Amino acid sequence: MSVTYVDAIREAQETLLREDPRVFLYGQDISKFGGAFKATKGLAEAFPGRVLDSPISEDAMIGMAVGAAIEGMRPIVEMQFADFSSVAFNQIVNQAATHYYRTGVPVPLTVRLPSGGTPGSGPFHSQSMEAIYAHYPGLVVVTPATVADAYHMLIDAVAMDDPVVYCEHKFLYRWLKAPRINGDGLPIGKARITRPGKHATVVAYSAMVHEAVRAAERLRDEGGWEIEVVDLRSVKPLDMDTVLASVSRTGRLLALGEAFPWGGVTAEVVARVCAEGFHLLDAPPRRLNSRDTPVPYHPKLWAAHRPTPESICIALRELLSF
Amino acid sequence: MDREYVRDMFRAMLKARLLESKLSSLYKAGKIVGGVYLGKGQEAVSAALGASLVKGRDIFAPLIRDQAGRTAFGEPLIDCTRTYLGSVLGPMKGRDGNIHRGRPLDGMPAMISHLGAQVPLVGGMLMARRLKGCLDGVVGATCVGDGATSTGAFHEGVNMVAVERLPMVVVVSNNQFAYSTPNDRQFACEDLLDRAKGYGLGGHAVDGTDPLACARVIGRAVALARGGAGPQMVVARLLRLSGHGEHDDGSYVPGDLRGSSLGRDCLENGIVQMIDAGFSTVEEIEAWQLEYADEVQAAVAQAQQEPTPDPWHEDWRACSVELGGKAI
The missing domain is CATH 3.40.50.970 (Thiamin diphosphate (ThDP)-binding fold, Pyr/PP domains)
Structure with missing residues (x-):
């Protein structure tokens, strides 16, 4: 079951x-x-x-x-x-x-x-x-x-x-x-380190957490990269303590979301990391969102509209090579 | 007709007119920041509703022109003057102003500016009572104008209240103008009352300039809702005897409309009716006027002497809970 x-x-x-x-x-x-x-x-x-x-x-x-x-x-x-x-x-x-x-x-x-x-x-x-x-x-x-x-x-x-x-x-x-409903007791307002790493941080939420983990696995297999994935869990309030602690470990940030690219959660995360933890960054922080069109119907278009493990890997490789 | 009900209603009309005249003066003297919105000409409709409700049991969601209904329902004058004058001791603490005030836990929610929005809100307050098993004998009521009947929120709300068959009364004061927009640019049906049938509500028409008719018709609509006859809609015909707010001279209202039967002053009518029907006397009404003028004066003076909000000590939190020791 x-x-x-x-x-x-x-x-x-x-x-x-x-x-x-x-x-x-x-x-x-x-x-x-x-x-x-x-x-x-x-x-x-x-x-x-x-x-x-x-x-x-x-x-x-x-x-x-x-x-x-x-x-x-x-x-x-x-x-x-x-x-x-x-x-x-x-x-x-x-x-x-x-x-x-x-x-x-x-x-x-x-x-x-x-x-x-x-x-x-x-x-x-x-x-x-x-x-x-x-x-x-x-x-x-x-x-x-x-x-x-x-x-x-x-x-x-x-x-x-x-x-x-x-x-x-x-x-x-x-x-x-x-297998069953377990819990780690984290309250609303606390983010979770879904996957620990040291080379870059992906801050994601909702379904994109799973896409980020897939991308992280590919980059591990590809080049031994250790990508940390932070699951925000709540986008308001934003747990900046956990985000900044992660960025302090990795020095690199990709903010990942499925929503439209103008403004939004990824922009807020990048803005706050820049304002509160600029000194922690070894590379310009990146954002990856959906494309800037309405969400398309056809599965082929839809799959390319939202971030995918492939597009996340591309963004991460650029981030890692800075 | 119940003598005490009519006397309560009339006294609220009188008190509201005196209070609003004072608010208008304060606005014109620059003592009130933001808008001042009067219910002049609509006191009979509003007070007939407010006086037929019981504070502590019923729910009343007033709108922009309901000073008389608020007073009849039992809102103290000081809540009004404190909110208009920005006293930090008022129910809104300076965070909201003028007619955007209420005491939700006393059955009087605080309106938002978006018209029609209070209809489902009152419906939900009634739904809660039903779920808690304490809806018996309770009525919820709200007021809107002709303009609000054009909103999607009004339509959705009235329909929902009808589907749930809640004991609710929606009073539509058709004062001929939504701000400056006349009825013929607002709706195309012959009579807003026809909508009651379309929604599945009991429908009642009343001359809003005739206080005794308002007492009879609105009182009956409330009694029907209270007695289990389902939601009711009252459409009152009248004319707004002020501008939209005190910043507006209402010069777009044609003179012949002002001079028509719609433009009659319900308070002047009410004085004649009260005396003719033997509900009161000239002497008693004059005594009330003096008493209420003093009450208004005292409420204004008190609010004017009270502290205004201090931005340095304001609790700038929009959520009641903290998460992880921090405001959200």
Whole structure:
């Protein structure tokens, strides 16, 4: 038996529903149907009245959840795809994110965003929205890359009094498996050294952690390079202590992300490393993101749109040869 | 009609008018930073709603022109003057201003500027009560204008509230102008009330310049929602008797509209109605005016003497929790 990434998300929600009467789930097709990705399969039957189908109204879904959170509930909203959260943007960034600062009343809301590309999913079912939400004060944004993190970070997100945008990667849903849900006890806000190394640091998050590990293995086989991979786990807050400690060991930084290249998490990481650890760098830091177009539909185009082990190796070789 | 309900409503109308006249003067004297937004001409609608709700049990999400409803619901005047004048002791501590204030834990959420957004928010507060098993006898209400009915948020929210069949009342004050945009550039349906049927809400029309009609119709809509008849929509026809804000002279409002029945002052109407119906007397109303003018004066004076926010001591944190000992 093994547990997939989406199983872990389902398990976490089952645990939360069982242990916390304040928790309820709200989203499109999540009740009897079990969700577009089956992340809520069986939960409506197990917890009657607490797994609720919403109309196709992303704005109202978040507005509703904020209201329920103010009243002491712990709603988890499933956006069917992260892309559709653009319709809920106003409620997320203006209602939920500003509420604590304006009124002193926190909003314990968790928004699940099925994020990132999969072959054939195209421009409107593939987006990575983490940087958009991380930009706004008042939001916590997490990007689990492992089965255990998918589970534990969802539990931790719901336990937080503040709104959390939980970015779960669709490509990892069934591909990523673990024998069981283990955990290393890292809290939200702490990055993890996924693979230790000494020649260069790759800072990644979500599905790109796995691509970075693949690239690191190739470079080890190719030339004995030891590439350190840092999994940010949460993009807000950013664990700069772990990032800077890694860069101090390696002297070289590649910031890697699947999102669009303008601005975003990789730009933030590079900017902060330059500002806070310029003296640690032996080479100009690099960024690698998706291409600057909408996410294409065709699998061949899609595979070349996002960073791949090949493109990551190219970036790393240039970084290592500086 | 319940005598105490009408008297509560009228007193809130009167108090709100006196307070807002003072706010207007303060703005014109340069004592208020940012905007001042009045509910002049809309007090009857707003107060009829606020007075029909019970603070501590019901939920009221006021919007831009709801000073009267806030007062009727039980918001103290000092919350208003502190927020307008930037007192750090107010509910928003200088972090937000003017009508963007509330006390969410007392059932009065603080509006954001984005119109229609409070509709699903109130729906969610009611959903929480339902999930907790304490929805019985509770009503949630919010107010919008004609302009807000054009937003996607309004549509999504009203539809969701109807799907969930929540005990909610949405009061639409059609004051003919959304800022400067007249109805004929805002919507193309014959009457906004027709939308109630489309959404599956009970629909009620009322002359917003007629306080007793407002009391009857809005009071009934609230009673229906409270009694389990599902969500209700009230559409009130009236005219905004001020600009959008005090920076705006409203010169785009045609004179013949001002002179029409829509432009009647609900407060003047209300004084006549209160006396004619035997709900009050000239002497009593004059006494209220004096009492409330003093109350307004005291609330302004107190807020003016209070400390304003100190950026050096401001808690510049947007999240309530810290992670790893650091602010997020």
